[in-house]
Amino acid sequence: MADEQTTQDYYAILEVAPSADEETIRQAYRRLAWRYHPDIAGIQSDEQMRALNAAYQALSDPDRRRAYNASRNLPPPSEVPTHSAPQSTPTALRVGSRTASAGRLKLLYRLEGPAATPVAACAFARGAGVVGIGMIDGQIGLWSLPDAKPLTQLRFGSQTSRSGAGVLHELRLSPTGSLAAAWGFLLGARVWSTANGQALWSTGINAPTGAMDAMLSDTPPLIRLATPDAPLALAAEDPFR
Numbered sequence: 338m339a340d341e342q343t344t345q346d347y348y349a350i351l352e353v354a355p356s357a358d359e360e361t362i363r364q365a366y367r368r369l370a371w372r373y374h375p376d377i378a379g380i381q382s383d384e385q386m387r388a389l390n391a392a393y394q395a396l397s398d399p400d401r402r403r404a405y406n407a408s409r410n411l412p413p414p415s416e417v418p419t420h421s422a423p424q425s426t427p428t429a430l431r432v433g434s435r436t437a438s439a440g441r442l443k444l445l446y447r448l449e450g451p452a453a454t455p456v457a458a459c460a461f462a463r464g465a466g467v468v469g470i471g472m473i474d475g476q477i478g479l480w481s482l483p484d485a486k487p488l489t490q491l492r493f494g495s496q497t498s499r500s501g502a503g504v505l506h507e508l509r510l511s512p513t514g515s516l517a518a519a520w521g522f523l524l525g526a527r528v529w530s531t532a533n534g535q536a537l538w539s540t541g542i543n544a545p546t547g548a549m550d551a552m553l554s555d556t557p558p559l560i561r562l563a564t565p566d567a568p569l570a571l572a573a574e575d576p577f578r
Contacts, residue, residue, distance in 0.1 A: 347392035366393040367473045370504045457505045462514030471508040491529045511553035518551050
């Protein structure tokens with residue numbers, strides 16, 4: 338029987354060319370993992386998610402990718418830096434947010450973020466004039482709406498997976514904007530103080546099945562989590578921890 342690795346087209350699964358560099362492969366995995374993760378697409382996407390994980394594990398490791406290419410008679414991948422420069426993203430990813438039909442709605446603010454990284458989540462602090470923008474790779478920016486100025490950058494830090502391919506799912510802000518919470522696949526969940534960007538609490542949970550949600554309050558400062566089928570103490574072998 339042929340080895341499963343030699344029969345699956347990992348490049349096709351990740352929708353990239355065999356010549357793709359490391360950053361292109363990482364961004365493709367993030368985009369598809371956000372689309373097919375069971376939290377978002379439902380339990381029926383398990384098989385697709387397993388295929389994505391297998392493809393990314395093979396192609397993100399230089400030695401495994403070289404062996405995979407050899408098994409399929411493909412030329413060896415070009416040697417590229419571990420952290421290559423972000424490639425330009427097609428404008429089609431955000432064209433829809435720049436146009437509007439005639440009507441009673443009007444554009445109030447425009448915030449310019451990293452063009453090469455898709456937005457995955459957005460949250461508002463009621464009455465505080467603050468908006469949080471979460472990028473698919475887990476970077477989060479807080480903005481003041483009245484003057485469209487950046488306030489704070491939040492990062493998952495040590496919670497980010499060693500592969501660097503964590504995928505942000507959701508972002509929440511407390512009513513005054515003093516607290517922020519976010520979670521995602523391979524990122525876990527984390528709460529920050531937005532005044533200084535300091536992480537206040539974190540956990541590895543990330544709802545293996547069913548939608549996860551959170552509510553923040555300022556007085557007292559607390560987070561209430563809804564984690565269907567995802568108890569706070571998950572088994573270490575849980576693939577969606």
